[in-house]
Every structure is written in structure tokens, then in C-alpha cells.
Amino acid sequence: GQGEPRQDGAAQTGATEQEPESGGQQDKKFELRMNMAGFSPEELTVRQEGRKVTVTGRSEEQSPGEDGDSFREYRELRREVLLPAGLDMEAVTCSLCLDGQLRIEAPRLALQPAEGKAIPISIQAGEGATQGDTAAKEEKELGREEESGSQKT
Structure with missing residues (x-):
């Protein structure tokens, strides 16, 4: 089921991202992708404070062991990313793809004028x-x- 590829993500524990794994610089929107393979949507939390986005993943799995004992596997992952300025922070969206890629998107603000702007000269x-x-x-x-x-x- 969903819990099988969990070993892949174990090495990512405690990672702090300065640069996104892949960030798109399209004209109208910003896109950031993070590999969260091994975590289900219920085990992930995404919080935004201003430009900072914090992604937390917590996974706990209990398995039966020998002699009737059981053991628990517990994983925790936390990543912080600072989104670039010039985005609409009120319209940030997040989605988890089937391949484990967490995608964070935000539209770019259209406040900046076009490349050049004539400034009138007064004499x-x-x-x-x-x-x-x-x-x-x-x-x-x-x-x-x-x-x-x-x-x-």
C-alpha cells in the first residue's frame, strides 16, 4: 500500500532547504517541488508565516516482531523555505503528487511595471x-x- 517506499525518505530527516529542489520561474507563477516520498498526505503539515513555508512530516509505524513483541518506526522531517519576494502570499497552494513530490505554488504579483518606463523630464x-x-x-x-x-x- 502507501507505506512501502518509506525507507527512501529516511535520509532526509531534519533537512533545511535554502534553495528549492526545483523552483520554476515562469512568468505568472512560482513553483517549488520537494521530494516527500514515503509520507502520506495525513502525515504532512505545511505552514506559512509571511514568506516562510515550513513543511513537517511525521510517520509512525508499528510492526509485530519476534516472540510476540512489536517495534515502532518513527520518522520526522522538517524543511523550511523562504519564498521569493513579489509573490501573492495570500494565494499560496500546496499539492502532493502520487510520486511523492510536494508542490507549492504561488502567483506572481503584477506590481512591477514592464521592463522599461519613460519618466518625464521637467525643466x-x-x-x-x-x-x-x-x-x-x-x-x-x-x-x-x-x-x-x-x-x-
């Missing part, structure tokens, strides 16, 4: 040139003060 009587010249003079004066300051001491 004011002499202020723009004076400000530019003043900034250049201040930089030169600062350099001179540092040089002359070291000579005076």
Missing part, C-alpha cells in the same frame, strides 16, 4: 544644473579637506 529654471554642480563641488571639497586635514596635524 526648471537653473535648479537642475546648480544641484548637479553643487554635488560635484562637495565631493571635491571633501577630498581636499581630508588631504589638508592630514597635512595640518
Whole structure:
């Protein structure tokens, strides 16, 4: 049944993800996939706090042993991922595929303008040139003060 491939996921215990195993950079949505093979949907918890997504998996299996005894296999896995800025954090979705891939998706916000945007130039009587010249003079004066300051001491 569902519990057979559990040994595969045991090595992942305690993993903390900085970069997603695979993250799609499509234009309209972000996609993140994590291998959660060996965990059923009931054993997984996905929590979101702002941009941070925490995936926790807990599995407990009791098996009969020799002489009527029984033993328990207990596994716990925790992964934390920081989602990139610019996503709609209110619309994050999560799904578990049959192959054990946990998929986290979020639409990208359309707040950024297109690649380029024209910025109108307003013309004011002499202020723009004076400000530019003043900034250049201040930089030169600062350099001179540092040089002359070291000579005076």
C-alpha cells in the first residue's frame, strides 16, 4: 500500500532547504517541488508565516516482531523555505503528487511595471544644473579637506 517506499525518505530527516529542489520561474507563477516520498498526505503539515513555508512530516509505524513483541518506526522531517519576494502570499497552494513530490505554488504579483518606463523630464529654471554642480563641488571639497586635514596635524 502507501507505506512501502518509506525507507527512501529516511535520509532526509531534519533537512533545511535554502534553495528549492526545483523552483520554476515562469512568468505568472512560482513553483517549488520537494521530494516527500514515503509520507502520506495525513502525515504532512505545511505552514506559512509571511514568506516562510515550513513543511513537517511525521510517520509512525508499528510492526509485530519476534516472540510476540512489536517495534515502532518513527520518522520526522522538517524543511523550511523562504519564498521569493513579489509573490501573492495570500494565494499560496500546496499539492502532493502520487510520486511523492510536494508542490507549492504561488502567483506572481503584477506590481512591477514592464521592463522599461519613460519618466518625464521637467525643466526648471537653473535648479537642475546648480544641484548637479553643487554635488560635484562637495565631493571635491571633501577630498581636499581630508588631504589638508592630514597635512595640518
